[in-house]
Amino acid sequence: MTTSRYDAIIVGGGHNGLVCAAYLARAGRKVLVLERRHVLGGAAVTEELHPGFHFSVCSYVVSLFRPKIIRDLELARHGLEMIPLESAFTPLPDGRSLCRWPDWHRTRREIAQFSARDADLYPEFGLAMGKMAYFARELIDNPAPDPASFDPRELMRLLRLGKRLRSLGPDLMHLNTQLLTMSAVDFLDLWFESEVLKAPMSVSGVIGTFLGVRSPGTAYVLLHHYMGEIDGAFRSWGLVKGGNGQLSNAVASAARASGAEIRTEAPVSRILLRNGEAEGVVLDNGDEIHAKVVVSGLDPRRTFLGLVGEANLDDAFVTRLSRFKFRGSSGKVNLAVDRLPEFACRPNDNGRADHLRGDIAIAPGIDYLETAYDEAKYGDFSRRPYINVVIPSVLDPSVAPPGKHIVSCFVQYAPYHIKEGADHWPNRREAFGDAVVDTLAEYCPGLKDTILYRQVLTPWDLEKEFGLTEGNIFHGELSPEQLLFQRPVSGWAHYRTPIARLWMCGSGTHPGGGVMGAPGMLAARAILKTNAT
Amino acid sequence: MPIPSPFHPRTSALCTGLRWKDWSGYHAVCSYGTCHEPEYFAFRHAAGLMDVTPLHKYDVSGPDAAAFLARVMVKNILKLRIGQVTYCCWCDEFGKLLDDGTVWRLDEHAYRVTAAEPNLAWLRRNADGFDVTIADTTERIAAVSLQGPNARAILKQVTDADMDALRFFWLTRTTIGGRDAIITRTGYTGDLGYEVWVDNDDALPLWDTLMSAGRPFGIAPTGLDALDVCRVEAGFIMNAVDYYSANHCVIEARKSTPYEAGLGWTVNLDRDPFVGQSALRAEKERGATRRFVGLEIDWDEFEALHARYGLPPELCSEAWRDPRPVYTAGGTQVGQATSGAWSPILKRNLALATVDRPHAAIGQTLRIETTVEFVRHRITATVVEKPFFDPPRKRAVAGDAS
Known part of the structure; x- marks a missing residue:
């Protein structure tokens, strides 16, 4: 002892x-x-x-x-x-695709293929969300003030926050209310018309929740995409070397x-x-x-x-x-592949593929996402899930042997509570992995032949191995x-x-x-x- | 009007951002895309390939080559061994800096000097009485710099030379794709890196060989903007930015001595006469009145200053080189910061500055001018150690220990 x-x-x-x-x-x-x-x-x-x-x-x-x-x-x-991701790519099954870049005009032209109006509004949206995120940052860097508390210090902090919120002006006050109450899709509908743009944006509202993109209360998580801070710039995502x-x-x-x-x-x-x-x-x-x-x-x-x-x-x-x-709703499929994946809708250019230097969203439409959620609601994993793909080895070659790559797939929905019962996940694990690889292979036809290793993590695995209750990330x-x-x-x-x-x-x-x-x-x-x- | 370098057919095809500038009379890429950041990360996490042909190159040969170079350089070149490279600077007879660069010993009596500026006239002027030939090979030799943690692994794919054995600041003569090349383990990023020197005619095959061998290792063509951030992180001084060649200065105050520029370590005083020796000796005894120092700009103050305007902290991702005054806490100006950058790898806001000696000690708190919303402010900047970025892999001999 x-x-x-x-x-x-x-x-x-x-x-x-x-x-x-x-x-x-x-x-x-x-x-x-x-x-x-x-x-x-x-x-x-x-x-x-x-x-x-x-x-x-x-x-x-x-x-x-x-x-x-x-x-x-x-x-x-x-x-x-840390290495910032450089793009946000959305391949579509019909051969079209959307890629958003740090280069605003390039992004504008990409979005304009689908809606010229959305293309122009995109930076306005970014600015509004950025302002909200700057406000919200105060909330994540400090303990949450409790309105039910009688502690005068808590009340002072609430008052200060309220004053700051008011100083944002009426437009942002309204935006704040919308974010807290609306669904991600309804909220994005206020701004944009193109589904190709809205689908991958909306999905960030449901990551890690057992909600669909049309469920109320999912809008505010969109803010997360504007709250990231890397190198002092408010921008989104990065890899750790x-x-x-x-x-x-x-x-x-x-x-x-x-x-x-x-x-x-x-x-x-x-x-x-x-x-x-x-x-x-x-x-x-x-x-x-x-x-x-x-x-x-x-x-x-x-x-x-x-x-x-x-x-x-x-x-x-x-x-x-x-x-x-908790009710975890996501899984993870990690692949080792022997060459850089190639998307049919945007082929690689002699080994170069700028659109793979960021995150890749298999989110080709809002109905697609909602259908994926429907399956989960009734206790099954999505046959055609939302997949967030990142190929870290493109930006950080140190994680894979030269010329080979890691394909990381975050997959939603994979409900912890499948209808057979969570303990049946081990029997469904490989079927789930197949659904993910099949889905991805619809966009990357050659993918399956390049897979050297596959790890499938269901919510049940996340609980057992990583102690994430009900697989909630x-x-x-x-x-x-x-x-x-x-x-x-x-x-x-x-x-x-x-x-x-x-x-x-x-x-x-x-x-x-x-x-x-x-x-x-x-x-x-x-x-x-x-x-x- | 700048001229294209021998790599131009490749670099111009890749430079979709069309961001170029004039570097010593050559078209030089600032960044290949619209933004240099991916190139910076290639330098730091994979490998960057950069056209450095515009460096001035002088081949010095003859029985007196060593003695001549020892005479013009502040460093004792007589000690340089065959295959060795050294970094140094040179001064006028008053001990004022003219330029800095490298000297390589290729053979018993064959040396090469690289420089930021044209130096042929000055070298020849000092060659009287020496049995040497000085050839300006700037426009005959093409060079690329391959820098980053994967640089060695890439070169191992293309050359039989023992890259594991090539030490920091040494060179090797080899062949790449059947063509003669010299590889020096040198660079301007403060990282593991090499420079490869070939005849102009061999430039394109070299570029193609390196790009194709480098692809599995994440190689990216890189431009001057990415290099600029790296060189600030490395704490390297830059001619015409952080100091000015005495040849171009209208007034004395603009000139610098090696001791003021942080290059005192390159000066070997106690030896046969060399240009500037007595002035430098006197300067050393007197003590330089200014120092070239590293500054770290206080982040909390930077952020708070922006918050006063309701702004999040905004950083320019490029290195800056517009001089900014540096003050004491009491408000007296004691120097200027001449370049700086936010370091994405170190997560520090850095600057290189020349400040008066009494205020140059490590840990000294100073104030630097910072403009927010068109209003000038002063925020804390502390004198810190250079180099800011100095990974073990820079000097490591074998393996990729970083």
Whole structure:
């Protein structure tokens, strides 16, 4: 039995746990991180699944990772390098295609093939969303103010936010309301007429949720696409050189440099309680480790129902927790291929393919997306799913052998709760993988012959292997009722929990999922403020 | 009117952005597309191939070649071994900088000098009494720079030369596609990189060979704009941007000594006489009154300044070279930043500056002029170590350890 005393034990070496650990260690705290798997990063992990191919197994791009964390933890010095994606390509089955580029006039001409009016409006839309995103940024870099609180500081913060929102002017106030209430499609209909443009844009409103592009409340997630900050520019997505695991490794390196201790293959079986307070953890091997605080990077359900135990919690809290929606809706198919994929609608030019240097959306129409959702509603995966394809090896040749490529496919919908029951996913796994490859092969006719290796991750696999409850990639749906002061449950949105000395720092807390790091940073800040350590 | 380089048929076909400028009388690509950023990332994450033909080249040969170069260069060229390359600068008799470049020893009595500016007249003027021949080979030799983490792997595909053994700042004579070439392990990006030098007639085959061998390694043609960001990250000084050749200066104040320009390390004072020696000795004893330093511009202040106008922080993705005054906290101007860039790889807002010596120590807090919404402001900039970017792979001998 180990009894060495730490200031803080972080349960889970995902990127948020590591960020939290690094901030606490930098503040001089004695920190221990315990990771169940053999590799750090949680869902932000790189693994060499096939010789020479380094896959970002789960999360595969970054956009919202907070620049402040990069600066504070000096992550560039610890090996973090980011490469912006250069395009957004939408192939169509009829031989047409749309590609959006950083070069505005090039994008304008591309959109004008489908609608000259939309082409002109596109930058106006970008500006409006950019302004909203600049406002929203304040929300993700700070704890969520709670309108139900009587704490005068909370009220002051709300007042300040309200003033800022008003200063945006009536147009943006209206936009804000529209974003929070409308469906992604309805919202985009206010601006654009071309479905070829709207379909790939709308789909970003439903990533990681069990909602369709016509479901209300999906509009606001569109903002995410304008909230990314890379190199000070508000733009969308980037890759981490070496795969997303390199981000986790850089944070781990920063944490270690400040004295944090990090253990892998150290699964925690439960949180040790004494008189209703957390006093440490018990590992699977029976070791007990004590600390002044325990911080869980796991999602709220695993933390409380798994590690704390229902018996130790208040009924009302358990009820609210059980209503927190996970219902994962996506899977991942990772391919190793022996040559650069080629899309029939836009052939490669002698080995060059600028339109493959970014993200590729199989989203050829709104009805296509809605049909994909329909299948999921009734308990099946989509036969023709939405696929977000990224070929990281085009921008970062270090992840694959020379001339060979990784094709990363994020796939929606793949509901955790299939009609046979989630436990039947292993029997459906390869059929799901086939549906994805078949769909992609309709656009890339030669694809199947080039596949050297295929990994299929269903929501069930995401739960079993990566601890993502019900396969939800965000530790709980990012839908308006599960955000801000209601994430994960109202009254407990500030990283504290009903168990004294137990804190949360994962994506199940404000501001939520995505490789953002903000929950980890904000949790550390909250813990340090209380002097609990 | 600039002339095309021998690579022009290839570079012009690829340069769809039509962004060109005049570099030493040649048409030179600023960026191949409308934006240089993908080229920057190619330099840093894969490999960039750049036409560097416009560099001035002088072949110096003859029994006195070494003695002559030792006489004109601030560095003791007599120590240069066959196959070795060195970076150095040269000065007028008053110890004021004229130019900087490289000197290579090709053979017992054969050297090559590369320079930013035409230097033939000055070299010949100083050659009296030396048994040397100085040939301007600028327009006879074509050169490309291949820079980035995959540069070595690409060259291994096209040459039998032992690239694993070629050390930083050494050269090898080899053949590429059956044609003679010299590979120097040099460059202006501060990264692993090489420059390949061939006769003009061999330029196009060289380009094609490298582009095709480089494709699986992510090679991209790269222009001057991407290079400019890299060279700021590398902390390299640039003639006519960060200092001015004494030959072109109207007033003394514009001239610089190597000590002021951060090139004091290239000066070997204690040896046979060389041009500028006594002035440089005096300067060294006196101590340079200015220093060439790296600055990091404070991000939080930069962001807060923009927030005052309701703006998100806006960075220009290109390197800048319009000089910006640098002040003490008290408001006295103590120098100027002459180039700078946001470094995407380091996530730091960087500048290169010349500041008065009392304010040049590492850690010194200064203020730099920053314009937001047409209004001039001053924000904190701290003197920091150069080079800003210096990966181990730059000098590593074998493997691709980065």
